[in-house]
Amino acid sequence: MNVYDKNFKFHRRLFLSGMAATAASLAFAPLRSQAYTETLDFGNGTRELLAYPQKRPLMLITARPPHLETPFSVFNEGALTPNDAFFVRYHLPNFPTSIDAGQHRLKITGLVNKPLSLSLQELKALGEPVEIVAVNQCAGNSRGFSSPRVFGAQLGNGSMGNARWTGIPLKTVLGHAGVRGGAKQVTLRGLDRPVLPGTPEFVKAIDIDLALSAGPLIAWAMNGTDIPFLNGYPIKLVIPGYFGSYWVKHLSEINVIDHEFDGYFMKSAYRLPDNDCQCVSAGTIPDKTRPIAQLKVRSFITNLHSGETVRAGHTISLQGIAFDSGSGISSVEISDDGGQHWQAARLGKDLGNYSFREWCTAWKPQTPGKAELQVRARNRLGEGQPAVSLWNPGGYAHNSIETLSILVV
Numbered sequence: 026m027n028v029y030d031k032n033f034k035f036h037r038r039l040f041l042s043g044m045a046a047t048a049a050s051l052a053f054a055p056l057r058s059q060a061y062t063e064t065l066d067f068g069n070g071t072r073e074l075l076a077y078p079q080k081r082p083l084m085l086i087t088a089r090p091p092h093l094e095t096p097f098s099v100f101n102e103g104a105l106t107p108n109d110a111f112f113v114r115y116h117l118p119n120f121p122t123s124i125d126a127g128q129h130r131l132k133i134t135g136l137v138n139k140p141l142s143l144s145l146q147e148l149k150a151l152g153e154p155v156e157i158v159a160v161n162q163c164a165g166n167s168r169g170f171s172s173p174r175v176f177g178a179q180l181g182n183g184s185m186g187n188a189r190w191t192g193i194p195l196k197t198v199l200g201h202a203g204v205r206g207g208a209k210q211v212t213l214r215g216l217d218r219p220v221l222p223g224t225p226e227f228v229k230a231i232d233i234d235l236a237l238s239a240g241p242l243i244a245w246a247m248n249g250t251d252i253p254f255l256n257g258y259p260i261k262l263v264i265p266g267y268f269g270s271y272w273v274k275h276l277s278e279i280n281v282i283d284h285e286f287d288g289y290f291m292k293s294a295y296r297l298p299d300n301d302c303q304c305v306s307a308g309t310i311p312d313k314t315r316p317i318a319q320l321k322v323r324s325f326i327t328n329l330h331s332g333e334t335v336r337a338g339h340t341i342s343l344q345g346i347a348f349d350s351g352s353g354i355s356s357v358e359i360s361d362d363g364g365q366h367w368q369a370a371r372l373g374k375d376l377g378n379y380s381f382r383e384w385c386t387a388w389k390p391q392t393p394g395k396a397e398l399q400v401r402a403r404n405r406l407g408e409g410q411p412a413v414s415l416w417n418p419g420g421y422a423h424n425s426i427e428t429l430s431i432l433v434v
């Protein structure tokens with residue numbers, strides 16, 4: 026069975042909890058049922074919208090493997106991103122297309138007293154489930170706005186999303202296995218496999234201190250229901266505050282090791298310049314790099330986009346979202362004069378430090394002409410956003426102040 030078949034059907038077990046009602050229609054959803062396009066604000070920015078199983082039409086970045094972005098308007102509809110609109114990113118064309126949750130095992134191996142091979146039931150029985158709202162953002166989100174442009178998928182701003190995750194702390198599971206002295210990192214892998222012997226496997230690694238901290242969660246539910254297949258069913262690792270590359274989907278093996286893992290997706294890909302700004306001058310190559318880690322402060326206006334027209338002297342409301350890596354957003358401000366003056370916005374409901382934080386404010390454009398409408402946020406550590414984009418060769422961790430060109434008439 027293959028998701029590229031017209032009659033693609035997920036394994037029935039996928040629909041046993043909560044999704045039974047939608048199973049029939051999803052199971053036979055043709056891939057190209059509703060194709061239309063959305064245009065992003067950069068060269069080659071026209072995207073086809075396609076409906077994959079369990080997903081509403083999303084912006085197609087690549088088809089093999091699927092990389093789908095969330096249309097930006099979704100972020101204006103609430104702080105939680107609906108499961109069927111949540112972005113999808115894979116690296117290897119051999120991503121899993123059929124999973125029997127009843128047969129799935131999570132193995133804990135390596136430097137542990139007791140290696141484990143847990144069924145989902147056994148995993149869930151290890152402790153009390155915990156819940157956290159957290160942003161999953163791809164390190165390459167907004168890469169398409171890099172200037173000068175960089176290699177790689179030209180992503181807009183839709184490779185991010187915010188969801189309520191339910192699972193069991195990774196440290197609880199590691200506690201049951203008993204981590205031995207000398208442990209340095211844990212490697213994380215899911216069910217994807219390389220196509221050719223030479224293709225690097227998608228394996229990520231985190232330091233043992235992070236693995237044993239309160240943050241990382243082995244999650245089986247997303248917004249109160251099964252994780253959608255393409256987002257990592259039946260379990261995925263959630264590391265609040267860290268970039269999405271560590272949030273390994275279809276999680277199947279955690280190996281405790283006594284050294285720094287040097288697989289391709291740690292040693293060569295997903296790295297940033299190893300300096301304070303994590304940047305280099307455009308077009309140059311950094312001397313030293315380090316693995317990408319925590320999210321940076323970002324903020325967006327979600328109810329207006331570049332090129333829109335508004336009326337002078339009329340008050341309109343602006344709204345949007347902001348987030349950081351978990352110290353929490355302390356302020357959001359807007360400017361309509363290219364950043365000379367800033368006006369504070371009101372923060373919305375607090376869903377926790379790792380969540381999107383909604384904000385709103387009233388804006389009265391005064392003078393007809395072009396307005397540069399900007400938004401910037403700060404977190405509780407006082408960290409903000411750079412006015413001008415900091416460049417790195419991978420186009421990672423983009424977080425400069427967003428600017429919309431609005432026509433005031």
Ligand SMILES: Nc1nc2c(c(=O)[nH]1)N[C@H]1C(S)=C(S)[C@@H](COP(=O)(O)O)O[C@H]1N2
Nearest residue numbers: 112113114115116163215256269270272274
């Ligand atoms: N098994 C597996 N997990 C993976 C990946 C992958 O290719 N395979 N990609 C990672 C990257 S880079 C990102 S950004 C997130 C995307 O999560 P999503 O597809 O659920 O939105 O998954 C991560 N987990």
Ligand SMILES: [Mo]
Nearest residue numbers: 163164269270
């Ligand atoms: Mo990513």
